[in-house]
Amino acid sequence: MIPVELLLHAYRHAVFPMAMENGEIAWFSPDPRAIIPLDTFHVPHGLKRALKRGRFEIRINTAFEAVMQACALREETWISDVIVASYVNLHLEGHAHSVEAWLDGKLAGGLYGVAIGGAFFGESMFHEVTDASKVALHALVERLRHRNFTLLDTQWLTPHLVTFGATEIPRLEYQRQLGRSVDKPCQFVDLPNDS
Template identity: 65%
Template sequence: MIPSEVLLQGYRLGVFPMAMDDGEIEWFSPNVRGVIPLDKFHVPHALQRVLRKGVFEIRVNTAFARVMRHCAARPDTWINGEIIRSYTRLHEMGHAHSVETWVEGKLVGGLYGVSVGAAFFGESMFHTITDASKVALCALVDHLRARHFVLLDTQWLTPHLKRFGGVEIPRQQYMHLLTRAVALVRHFEE
């Protein structure tokens, strides 16, 4: 298991761990970093209609381990048992969080990540039905905005995240934003 303080210090320094195919844990700090500026988050029109229908129930931190297991349950994953145990411990300490989407009492999507100061580091997301992870992302952004977070780190930019306003920024700019964000006091749970 990765010690919790090592994980938290890694995030403060702009690095994050991933399990390799051989089970070894490596640390990454991409030259360009994916972020979603919270003030420029964009909800695509089709998803706005889904949100208005109110099909999904949003819950926070009610099924953290299940969200992680769902995120890990794919053919090509960087989430192994050591990562699950390490982040579950961070969750127990109040630093790792899940945002979940439920339909009729069934977990159908969600995401998890780590909060340090006013920064949230999105780790992974999953869905078992269409739009469930997208709704969780929208709920996360609302949650972060309401608590005055200033950084949503997505690690790498994917075409999916770009649709929501995600951008790539150079490491130097990222480190400036990160240093400012982790120095602020924010509480994800409030």
């Protein structure tokens, strides 16, 4: 298991771990780095419709490990048993969080990541029901804005993330933003399992 202190140190220095095919843990610091600027988060038409329908219930930190396990269920994954155990431990220590979309009492989609100061490091998302992960991402952005976070890191740019306004910035600029964010007195949650 990766120690909590090592994970937090890595994130504070623009580095994060991923499991390789052989099970080894490798560390990455992409250049350029992808972020979603919180002030220009884009809500695509499909997400607007999903939000208007209001089908999903958003919960925070009620099924953290289940979210991680669901994110790992794909043909190629960097979320190994070691990664799961390490981040569940980080969650139990109050640093990793899940945003979950529930439908009819079942986990329909969600995401997880790490919060340090005013920075949130998005790790992975999944959906079992159409639009569930998008609604969870919207809920994350609203929460970060409401709690005065200043950085939403998505690590690498994907076509899916571009639809929400994700962009790439040079690693040096990312490190500047990171440095300003991690020492901000922000709280992702006030109490365990708050919503």
